[in-house]
Amino acid sequence: MIPYIRRAAAFCLLLLVALLANAARVQLFEADELNSSSANRRTTIDRYDQPRGDILVDGKSVTGSKDTGEQLAYERTYRHGPLYAPVTGYASQTYGTTLLENAEDAILSGTAPILAPLPLWGDITRSRQPGGDVVTTVEDSMQRAAYDGLAGRRGAVAALDPATGKILALVSSPSYDPEVLSGTGSSVTDAWARLNGAAGLPMLNRAIRQTYPPGSAFKIVTAAAALDARVVTDPDAATDTPSPYLLPGTSTTLPNEARGCGKASLAEAIRVSCNTVMAHLGVEVGLEGMLKAVGRFGFNDDDLRIPSGVARSNFDSDMSDDQLALSSIGQYDTTATPLQMAMVASAVANGGDLSRPHLVNRVTTADGDTVRQRGAETYHRAMNPATAMQLRRMMVDVVENGTGTNAAIDGVTVGGKTGTAQHGVDNSGTPYAWFISWAQEPGSGRPAVAVAVVVEDASANRADISGGGSAAPIARAVMEAALKSRG
Template sequence: MTRYIRRAAALSLFLLAALFVNAVRVQVLQADGLNGSPANRRPAIARYDEPRGDIVVDGRAVTGSKDTGEQLRYERIYLDGPLYAPVTGYSSQTYGTTLLEHAEDGVLSGTDPALAPLPFWNEFTRSERPGGRVLTTIRRSAQEAAYQGLAGRRGAVAAIEPATGRILALVSSPSYDPGLLSGNSPAVTEAWRRLNGSASHPMLNRAIRQTYPPGSTFKIVTAAAALEARVVTDPDAPTDTADPFVIPGTRTTLPNPVPGCHRASLVYAIKWSCNTVMANLGVKVGLEGMLATAGRFGFNDDSLRIPSGVAVSNVDRRMSVDQLALSSIGQFDTTATPLQMAMVAAAVANGGELAHPYLVDRTTTWDGDTVRETPRRSYRRAMFPATAHELRRMMVEAAERGTGTRALIAGVTVGGKTGTAQHGVGNTGTPYAWFIAWAQERDAPRPAVAVAVVVEDPEAAGGEISGGGDAAPIARAVMVEALKPVPRR
């Protein structure tokens, strides 16, 4: 009998050891795979078991959470969803997260270790922390002015505080309501299909994820390159540019939007947007010099985050001389996001030093304790202060007596540059209307705002007038709001 008892005990110990080994295999070795398995709903249930933290604009939450009573309990809601969609993105139980909802997901979902009272607290206690809050740099009034100015037309606006890099407005139009995608019902699937199938692409964030030919607004970069390379030493002196001007290496003459560009000075060329002068100067600077200057403004940088990722603004690294001439006036393959062109205006406004743009002022716990605060960082020295001084003077001349008069604000110094950008097969499409600008109160030590506006379907037909007629009034409205004192909260 004792022998059988020993055998039973040995078998029991073997089975116990096998169970232990299997438990280790499942709970340790396969834990990550099982947690990430689409068949495992526990992480999703846990994720939506608590309200998500809020994204805040000017002290007011623009997001919230709704208790559905379902297994995935809390569903995201958005206040003024279309207005802030290019900032918040969406948080969907079906399609995941985008933009700030994605970049700050750890804080908003409560899983960021920085929200815990002690290091490794969450790992030891397995407790759920309330979602934190994300306080943005957006000025509500400037955001509304940009959104209302576009009025549903395809386009985008980006506005920056030049000295700090704080993003004051980020608008893409037409927009959409992120709340339509929050849940997991058939209605969400239908909304996803409809939005993605729309010809107007409302889910495309045109402010930071779409690049356009910058047209004549890029002439500010070319002017900076010409001054830095000493190709131009006196901006008021005549250049040696003939009109008509034959693009080097071709038999094609380059047209100008206005008369008077023959041997025009750099100041006149910026004021009235002479294509011939700027193309000639770009060729004289050379490809290496143009690339270096554009790079200091942020072109060709694939690492820019605000904290959401930003599409790369492009200047080709290999070009023939005729392509370089066209690139120098913002055509050929040169493309830029509206945020990038706002950065160009901001660098000029800030004396040549470009602050790193950012969208999150700080993150906090649910009850207001600061978790992280975004510091002011220098992005790059785009140009020497003397160069920036000359470009400021030229942009003021262009705004006050040139193509940008519709951006002027009484009692405020405004510098601007209009632009149109050809597109479509054979450049047959209606040109995109651009305007970049900055504004400074007469008694202020520095400009308060730099802005870029692009309108894809301008009402004015062709010519520089579309930049001044369609985009400049929107920029003006945004700058007016950005110049107002920050409301107390």
């Protein structure tokens, strides 16, 4: 009997070793795969078993969490949801996360290693911390001024602190309430279908994810390129540009909406928005020079993040001279996000230095201890300081004596540039209204804010669309809010 008992014991020992080896294999080598499996309900349950951290504006949370008593316990809530949807995005138990809810998900959900009290704490204990908070750079008064100014019209506003790159306002209109997507069930799927099928595309973040032809607002970029390349040495001197201007290599003439553009100086061309002068200057700078110039402003950058991804603003790298001429006045295939055009205004306001735009100031633990902070960071030297000084003067002239008078603020130095961008087959679409600007208090060492506004305004009469008429008053309201907050 003893040999049989020994054999049985050895076999049982072998089985035990095999069992332990298999358990170790699962825990050490297959844990990640099993955790991420769609069939593993436990991961989803764990994700929603504690409140999510908050997103803060001006020190106050614009998000929250509520205990539903369901298996997926905590759902996301939003205060002033439509106002801040372009900043927060949504956190949905059904459809996942977008924008800041996505980019800072590890912080908000409590899984980020920097929230742990000790290195590798989460790996050792298999636990997670309470969700941390994300403190944004947005200012409530400016966000509301932009949102109220658009008043439900299709369009967007982006506002920056020129010196630091902080995003002070980020508005897309029409908007939506992200809370309707937070949970599960038919109400959520119905809301999803309704929002995605809406003609106004309320879930599209027009401020950072939609590109538009920038039209005449882009002439600031072309002017910077011409001055930096020394194609223009005296912005007040007459140019040799006829009006209308024959596009190179074609029989097509480019007209002007403004009067007095024949042989106009660069300064006059910016003040009254002459197409001919700016198209001609773009051709004289040349494709290579224009590409270098637009790149310094952020065009053609596929990797810009704020921390959410930003759509690429485009300036074609392979064009004939006639196409280059049109591109140099913000037409042809030239496109830009509102954030990109705010960056253009910001670079001028900041003496040629373009700060990297960012939406998150810092992140903290649930107890308020800062674990990561974002400071000012130079993105590019967009132009020479002397060029920026000349462009500042020209943009001020636009507001004081040109097409941007609707943006003027008593006692404040305001620079701006209007834009009316054609689009559609044979330019048959209702033009987009643009206005880019910056404002500086007398005696202040630096501008308080740079703003870009675009209004699609599909319901308006074509003749009534203009950057000065439709977009400039919105920019003025945002600038006034910025100045008041610093007063």
